[in-house]
Amino acid sequence: MKKSFIRPSILPGFMELLPKEQRIFDDIASKILDVYERNGCFPIDTPVIEKSEVLLVKSGGETEKQVYAFQKGKNNLALRFDLTVPFARYVAQHLNELEFPFKRYQLGKVYRGERNQRGRYREFYQLDIDVINKDKLSVDNDAWVISLASKAFKEISLPTYKFQISNRKILSGVFDYLNIENSLQVMNLIDKFDKVMPDEFNRELIDLIGEEKSDFINKIMSFSGAPNQIVNELKKLDINDIYREGVEELARVIKILDILKVDKKEYDINLKIIRGLDYYTGTVFETKLIGYESYGSICSGGRYDNLAENYTDTILPGVGISIGLTRLFFVLQEIGFIDSYNLSTENDYLIIPVGDTIEYCSIVLDKLLKKGYRASIYFEEASLKKKMKYADNLGIQNVVIIGEEEVINKKVKIKNMVSGKEDIVEIEN
Amino acid sequence: MKKSFIRPSILPGFMELLPKEQRIFDDIASKILDVYERNGCFPIDTPVIEKSEVLLVKSGGETEKQVYAFQKGKNNLALRFDLTVPFARYVAQHLNELEFPFKRYQLGKVYRGERNQRGRYREFYQLDIDVINKDKLSVDNDAWVISLASKAFKEISLPTYKFQISNRKILSGVFDYLNIENSLQVMNLIDKFDKVMPDEFNRELIDLIGEEKSDFINKIMSFSGAPNQIVNELKKLDINDIYREGVEELARVIKILDILKVDKKEYDINLKIIRGLDYYTGTVFETKLIGYESYGSICSGGRYDNLAENYTDTILPGVGISIGLTRLFFVLQEIGFIDSYNLSTENDYLIIPVGDTIEYCSIVLDKLLKKGYRASIYFEEASLKKKMKYADNLGIQNVVIIGEEEVINKKVKIKNMVSGKEDIVEIEN
Structure with missing residues (x-):
């Protein structure tokens, strides 16, 4: 009788590489990790599986649907869907054993049951840095984490990229000033700016807040030019406290980026950057590969005022940056970067x-x-x-x-x- | 109103380290990986989640109960419980894209819902090497993978360890010769030799196969001395083909270990080593820390005749070795090795x-x-x-x-x- 075989295959939405590609993937990962390590960050590693009540404390709607959740014995378990929520739990749990400011890096797989489409993975690596402190954290760290990503990208000779930087306090201040009541909906719309046609965006914005307010917001969001120029334009509009705070933080980030040798060509100010409606409160940023912007952001992050508020009453402000390594690798394959990657084999x-x-x-x-x-x-x-x-x-x-x-x-x-x-x-x- | 918090905690049976320990863990892992990489192995990475039908094709009973299995949409999923089954699937799936002999290394987390007890983890890292070939694979590889583990242990300055090496064909030959019909039960008993008292072992063995046969098996298993001496003793008993094959393979492994500079002090021949009843067919080995034998094996493996038989009709013999890195780290903490680990901070x-x-x-x-x-x-x-x-x-x-x-x-x-x-x-x- 002929033996029947199980077809050897993996689930859709999971990346698996051949050894030659895997060596390049590992080389890229280890070069970035090495930059983070040499710049004084400390590694942590957290479980892939956590208690559902801990992981899903904040999320609702979209995220919750995507989470891999299941039961084992009497426990409700979930697979982590990012490295930020477990980090919040980690810091709250080990509060008295950590030194602050605490600078961590972490490489790990995370899980999201997304719709299956090219470049979207259900299991993917994130590579994060975060700096977190008790009570207060200098905005200089916002620039520092960007400077580390910049160093990492140079280390792997990444093709031309651009950080897109904003500060959410600026638009928040403007919204307050304009008495916009449905500000969440407006933020949501701006967050999707890249994904809709300009006409459609304008129509929707006018629908939400009327023509006059739309014009004002569009004017601010369309300031262009060198970072310092934009900051100067923003400074001329002395809108309110929260706005001024945002502009001042942005100005400081630019100054420190310069001091930390991040070239002006490496970043733009882009006030349309929101990074979703979740925990970010100040500086936010994404990163696009020039010429391949449609692939989306390869490295994003921002500032949060109080990371672990669901686990502890200690105020823990922080700033983090995350590279979606699996997606980055996919994009680099698509654009031919991996094919020509020089993995030295002379020895x-x-x-x-x-x-x-x-x-x-x-x-x-x-x-x-x-x-x-x-x-x-x-x-x-x-x-x-x-x-x-x-x-x-x-x-x-x-x-x-x-x-x-x-x-x-x-x-x-x-x-x-x-x-x-x-x-x-x-x-x- | 006072806010209520979710207690920040992880599941029992999961290891989580503070940054200082994590750096040591990572240092140990990267030193071992570096040895494997420099010795010509290639990295692979496979998903943590696979289709249940693929992962559970062979297992039954104990393993199946321990597996983390769940549904997502219409799919039956399972978390990998080792790196060997996914490797078999990987090789079968990519059969035409791999070069043979294929030497892989892999570091990854695996999951087993074991009873919660000290030193037993439900999520733990394995660090594996395997060499696999089509049709036939030289027994020299059995010695080579042990020699790589030896190099890795020296690289991390592991305290005194001893490989315990056997070849299952030797006992198989003896069982055939003695006409032992319940050989699985006998193997099972010998596999647990370390866990029972000698008297109890003897009583159970006699119960299974009678006194005469017990004496004969005990005699063979108790050959002691230097590896070459034991092999010479074994050679004197010219039992049958399978026995002779086992003894010859063992002799060759010892010879190649010597050539590959594995010191005679680093290993013993121990015919009681079975490594469970699963896929191993020839050489088998475990590794004990001298003075801390009760912690069990920190590095085990062996030879299998046909790894991927459930997925393909291509015959794929191989030999593998696996370090249970999480358990090893636990043991090294227990014996004070981690406390005195020298992570250079002078720079x-x-x-x-x-x-x-x-x-x-x-x-x-x-x-x-x-x-x-x-x-x-x-x-x-x-x-x-x-x-x-x-x-x-x-x-x-x-x-x-x-x-x-x-x-x-x-x-x-x-x-x-x-x-x-x-x-x-x-x-x-």
Whole structure:
């Protein structure tokens, strides 16, 4: 009887890479993590599964529908849908064991049962930094987290990107000033600015607040030019306290970005940036790849006044930035960046024994590893041709062939698979 | 009205570390991963959630009860309970896109709803290597994966450990020879050898197969001494084909371990090692920390003849080794290894501005980062004393104090928090 097999497959909306792509994914992740680590952030790791009552304390509607929630025994469980809510829980739980200001970084998978569509994943990596303090946190940190993302992007030679920066207090101040009562609906509309046609946006805005107020808001949102110019324009409108606070914070962020060597070409002020209606209260930002804006933001974040308010009465203001690493990788595949990613293989070696020379192969292996090279022995029986092809297919740049003759002469033959060049080298070298 | 809070807490059986411990955990993981990478393994990453029909194809009874399984929409889902079953699925699914022999490494969280007890986690990291080939795989790989674990353990300066190595074909051959019909039950009993008293073990064994056969099996299992001695003893008993094959494979593994520079002190032959009744067919091994054997194996694995038989008719023999990283970390905490773990902080810097010197601080930050040091600026307003204490509590070894005087003189004051020594240094240095 023929055996029946289960078709080997994964769920839709889950990313799985081949080893060659995975090495690039890991290389990108580790370069970014290294930047965060070297800049003084501390790693944390939290469970993927948490108590539903803890994870879903704040959310409702859309988020709740997307969450992977289930029961195990008597417990209601949920998979984390971001790294921010677990971070809030972590800080509240370990309040007396942490040093403040606390700077964390975290890489982890999160889960959202989104509609299945290209570039939207149900399991994806987020890579977050947050700085959090008790009572008060300097706005300089808002600029600092952006500067770390900037360093990370340079480290991986990301194609041209632009941070889009705003401060939500500015529009909040304007809304107060204009006596806009349905401000949540207006915020919601502005948040979707990129996704609708300008005409449609204007029509909807007028529907919500009338023509006069729409004109005023449109005027403010359309200030353009260099960041300092926009800030100067904003300063001329002395609207109210909350507005002034927003403008001053924005001005300070720009100043510190400059001091922290973030180039003016790397960012724009864009007052249309809202970042949803959730916890952000001050600085907000997203990041677009220039020429590929339609893929959406690859790195976003902002300032929150009180992260853990559902878990503790300690006031914990913070600022965070999150890279959607799985989505970023997808976009980088789409635009050809991954295909041309330079994963250095010049120090990759495959040692091929011909005949019973394994002892000698082990000596060579040791020498190569001690030099910091990447090396392994081909143990299987196969033709030399097949072994060479194996190295070639894996992108291993150097092949060391060790036959009995080589053992006697204490020499090895090294073939460079890229140049095709062959060298006979003393084993000592 | 007083606000009510959700108690910030995680589920029992989940490990969560403070940042200081997390850095050590990450350091251990990255050192091991680096050994695997440099020795020519390739990374893969698979989803945490898979289709139930795929993950649970082979398991039954105990495993199935422990699995986190749930529904989402119409799909039956399960969280992976190891990295081996997903690897089998991965290889079968990507059969035509992989190069064989394929050497993978993978670090990931797995889930088992075990009874809650100290040192047993419901979410834990596994760190696996496997080598897999089509049709046939040289037994030299069995020694090679052990040699990589050995290198990894040396890299993290693990306290004295011992690999316990066997080959299941040896006992299988003996069982055949003795005409033991209830061999599964006997294997099961031997698998639990460590967990019962010797007397009880003997009584149960005699109950199962009678005194004569028990004596014979006990005799073989009690061969002791150096690996070569045991192999020589085993060779004298020329029992049958399967037995001879097992002894020859074991002899070859020992020979290659020697060639690959695994010290004889690092391993024992122990024929009582079975590794459960699942997929292993030849070489099997576990690893005990000497003096702390009761904590169980920290690194186990073995040879399987046909990994992906439920997904494909391609024969895929392989050998794998798995470190239970979460459990290992727990054990290392218990025995004081983590407390004395030397995470080098001599190049950790905190830059403290006194007055409005942030611009100058940024210049110093840049210089320190370019030297490869770990450095950040303290942005908050606080007393100098509080700032110093912050550095001290975080284990940051050097503090750079930059006041307005330092800016004028183009000098900085560096205080070593360990020695208490203060230096005034030109900014250029």
